[in-house]
Structure formats: structure tokens, C-alpha cells
Amino acid sequence: MRIQEGYYVLLFHSNRKKWLVKVTPQKKMHTHLGVIDVSAVIGMKYGSIIKTSEGKNVYLIEPTVHDFIMKSERKTQIVYPKDFGYIASRTGMQNGSIVLEIGTGSAALTTFMASIVKPSGHIYTYDVNPDFMAIARRNLEKAGMLQHVTMHQQDPHLGLDIREADVAIVDLGDPWTVVTEVHVSLKGSGAFVAICPTMNQLEKTATVLKQCGYTDIDCV
Incomplete structure (x- = not known):
């Protein structure tokens, strides 16, 4: 695939020196490796190599969802890719799944889930913080996932x-407080996932889940 104006490219020199940039005419980046003429990559193929003004090699890599997430704008702690695979496999998330997310944050997990459920599925995400939602929207748009997500700024x-969601993901400080509301939104045998950094959160959430009739509860 040839790189066009408006495309994103991962400029890779090493694991510690890489940049995710949008390709625009006359764009140049000043780095400690020298100047990178980003506009010069228009028409080149992903996988090609360009040189900086100091003669250093930079690879032109087509960005993945992982790259967009790790280079995303953020004001909150995010769920990291090492946890994504388990969440997707444990819940059965796939193309066509309807996912309810409570606690959008910077939309790192939202972006990943949208890449899994598209094109037939959809993510419905809720957050009360307007600043977080604005950041999340920019991150989703940058990753090309916004069309697969409906954002609700409400409590x-x-x-x-x-209704009839396949999966619910809750990333709140008090996830047990929305178990009842989420239960109504899930289909029969739907999956409930709570992001619980502390044992206290985990214990409270597990107790309420059992009271609501959930089974097959585990912690990882």
C-alpha cells in the first residue's frame, strides 16, 4: 500500500525512538536523529526506509491498533494491551458483538474493542467527564474507530x-454500584467485566454479582 496525504505512519528507528505521525505536505520533524521530512513519504510504500538529515535510517511502518493505543492522548490510567486478549477471549467478543462500556476514560480499551467487533458490532460507551470524552473522541477518530462507537456523556x-448487550465492561472506582443497571442491559448469559485494581473493589463487586445471580466468576 502506498502512503497518501492524511495517512498515519509509524516512523520507526528503534523501540525507544518511534513516532506516530499524520502525513501532510511540507511536514518536517526535528529530532535528535536529525530532521525527518515526513512529506517525502507521500507515494512511498509501507515498509520502505527513509533517511534523516543525519543519515539515520527510519522505517515507514503501517500503524496497528496497538500503535494508536500506546501513542494515544491520555489523562487517565489506561487498560494495557497485555489484558486485551484475555478480555476478548473470556467474553467471546467478536465481529458483531454489542458491547456496553462504563468508564470511557481515554478510550484505549474502547479502541481495541471497536477493532474486534467491527464492522457488524458496536460499542456503546458512557462517561460523565466531558474532558475525558473529548480526548476519547479524538483518540477514536485518529485510530479510525469512531464510526463503530456511540458515546454517551451521562451518569x-x-x-x-x-438492551441485549453481549458484553459489559465497567471501569469505575466503584463498579459494584452499577451491577443492577448493567444486569438489565445484558442479554441472558452476557459477560460482565470489571476492572478492579484493588482487592477491596474486587471483593465488593464479586459479592454484588453473586447477589444478582451471576455465575462463573473469576479474577485474574
Whole structure:
């Protein structure tokens, strides 16, 4: 594939020296490796090599979802890619899945899930913080996933409009407080995932899940 104006490219020199950039005319990057003429990559193929003004090699790599997530704008702690695979396999998430997410944050997990459920599935994500939602929207748009996500800036404790969701992901400080609302939104045998950094959060959430009739509960 040839790189066109407006495409994103990962400029890779080493694991510690790589940049995710949007290709535009006359764009140049000043780095400690020398100047990189980004505009010069227009028409080149991904996988090609260009040289900086100091003669250093830079590889033109087509970005993956992982690259967009790791280079995303953020103001919050994110769920990292090492956890994504387990979440997807444990919940059965796939193309066509309907996913309810509570706690959008910077949309790192949202971006990954959208890449899994597209083109037939959809993500419905909720957050009360307008700053987080603005950042999340920019990150999703940059990764090309915004069309697969519907964003709701509202308090999930006041009720959720989604029904028959396949999976629910809750990333709140008090996930047990929305178990009842989420239960109504999930289909029978739907999966509930709570991101719980502390044992106290885990214990409270597991207790409420059992009270609501959930089974096959585990912690990783």
C-alpha cells in the first residue's frame, strides 16, 4: 500500500525512538536523529526506509491498533494491551458483538474493542467527564474507530438505554454500584467485566454479582 496525504505512519528507528505521525505536505520533524521530512513519504510504500538529515535510517511502518493505543492522548490510567486478549477471549467478543462500556476514560480499551467487533458490532460507551470524552473522541477518530462507537456523556447510575448487550465492561472506582443497571442491559448469559485494581473493589463487586445471580466468576 502506498502512503497518501492524511495517512498515519509509524516512523520507526528503534523501540525507544518511534513516532506516530499524520502525513501532510511540507511536514518536517526535528529530532535528535536529525530532521525527518515526513512529506517525502507521500507515494512511498509501507515498509520502505527513509533517511534523516543525519543519515539515520527510519522505517515507514503501517500503524496497528496497538500503535494508536500506546501513542494515544491520555489523562487517565489506561487498560494495557497485555489484558486485551484475555478480555476478548473470556467474553467471546467478536465481529458483531454489542458491547456496553462504563468508564470511557481515554478510550484505549474502547479502541481495541471497536477493532474486534467491527464492522457488524458496536460499542456503546458512557462517561460523565466531558474532558475525558473529548480526548476519547479524538483518540477514536485518529485510530479510525469512531464510526463503530456511540458515546454517551451521562451518569450510568441514572439508567442505561442499551438492551441485549453481549458484553459489559465497567471501569469505575466503584463498579459494584452499577451491577443492577448493567444486569438489565445484558442479554441472558452476557459477560460482565470489571476492572478492579484493588482487592477491596474486587471483593465488593464479586459479592454484588453473586447477589444478582451471576455465575462463573473469576479474577485474574
